[in-house]
Amino acid sequence: MKNQTRAADQETPTPATAGKQLPPHADLNLLRTFLAVHRTGSFTAAAPRLGLSQPTVTAQIRTLEQQMGRALFTRLPRGVDPTPYAHELAGQIAAPLDALAGLEDTAAAAGPVHLAGPSELLCVRVLPALAPLISEGVQLRVAQGLPEPLIEEMRGGRHDLVIATRHPRGRTWKSVPLADEEYVLVAAPTWAAPTGGHSQADDLCAALREVPMVTYAEDLPIIRRYWRTIFGKQHTARAAVTVPNLYAVLSAVNAGAGYSVLPRSLCQNDLDTGRLILLYDPEEAPLNTLFLLQRPGAETNPDVLRVRERLREAARTW
Structure with missing residues (x-):
């Protein structure tokens, strides 16, 4: 027994x-x-x-x-x-x-939340959405940059949350789709005559060869994708003006320097007031999905969770 x-x-x-x-x-x-x-x-x-x-x-x-x-x-x-x-x-x-x-x-002791993402999105969407949390005691440390460097910095523990256009490899990364950003082809009204009246995409593309192009990078990442998605062809023109960021692109296009492709969130006010016009209005505009990434272990700070949920809630209206 x-x-x-x-x-x-x-x-x-x-x-x-x-x-x-x-x-x-x-x-x-x-x-x-x-x-x-x-x-x-x-x-x-x-x-x-x-x-x-x-x-x-x-x-x-x-x-x-x-x-x-x-x-x-x-x-x-x-x-x-x-x-x-x-x-x-x-x-x-x-x-x-x-x-x-x-x-x-x-774990219950909250500290500053380190958040990073594209500068334009942070200014136009993110910081206004998080403003109510600041009055409730949430502390933010915000950085801006391109997706690859920000993700690499997050791997090193520098950021708690990153907004990026892709999510990294590995199952340890928490990521959720945040919003779809629409891109539009725009110019100042002064370019309406040279580019207007073209019902066919090929005619518009031909007309735009005579219009200066403004971009934030020599390899034209946004413009090339727009041309490939909407017009089904490669964009071969060279930029007339290259500037550091999308805010500078918007400023130059508003001033009449030429045309560009911009996120609608960045230029919607200018479209509403007539400072910019749509050069083409496709049935389905190209979209870029924004992901909210969270560093593993960041959830020990309760304010990280508050910022994350506030962004997810606000993004429903973006």
């Missing part, structure tokens, strides 16, 4: 070894390192959180993988992607380790 009892006890897994998740005598330091990498999606980003060097983090993860006899992360060109086993392990150990480290007490 005693032997039967011992056998039954051995077959009942304890929480620490359920499903053989943890090796015997698992090192808490290794598990803490594992959890930090899982939450940040990067050895590099986890290192300063742990007060360790990046090579030390890499070595500790390698040791834990050897102890467990399986890979925990898939190495990517930038960052890492947890395996399904790693997701299971993180779910098992997160709460006990957080409690052990006393994070339950500090």
Whole structure:
């Protein structure tokens, strides 16, 4: 009877070894390192959180993988992607380790929310939407830039939330579609005569060859996409004016420098007042989906969640 009892006890897994998740005598330091990498999606980003060097983090993860006899992360060109086993392990150990480290007490303490995105969108849409939260005590630290650099900075822990036109690889990244941005072909009314009266797209394209083009980049990313999507052809003209950003494009086009393709949100007021005109009004304008990205682990700051939900709510009207 005693032997039967011992056998039954051995077959009942304890929480620490359920499903053989943890090796015997698992090192808490290794598990803490594992959890930090899982939450940040990067050895590099986890290192300063742990007060360790990046090579030390890499070595500790390698040791834990050897102890467990399986890979925990898939190495990517930038960052890492947890395996399904790693997701299971993180779910098992997160709460006990957080409690052990006393994070339950500090998680309720709000700090500044580090938010980044395209400068034009931040000024026209984002900051006005978040203004009510400022009076409620939310602190913002806002940065602007292009998607690739901002995403790379987020991997390093610099930003909590990033608005970008794509979402990065890896299942650890939380991303939700925020809004679809419509792009329009516009010019000042002074160009109405040279470009007007063309019902056919080919005629309009031919007429625009005689009109100066304003852009923010020599490779014409927005204009080339518009031409490919709407007119079904490559745009081969060279820019007459290249400026640093879309605000400068809007200013130059408003002044009569030529035509361009702009986000409707940026130029809607000028269209409403007649300072700009639509040169073409397709049945379906090209759209660019904006994604709201959240850094793994940023949810420990409750104000990050408040900013995220406020942006999602406001974006319904964008």
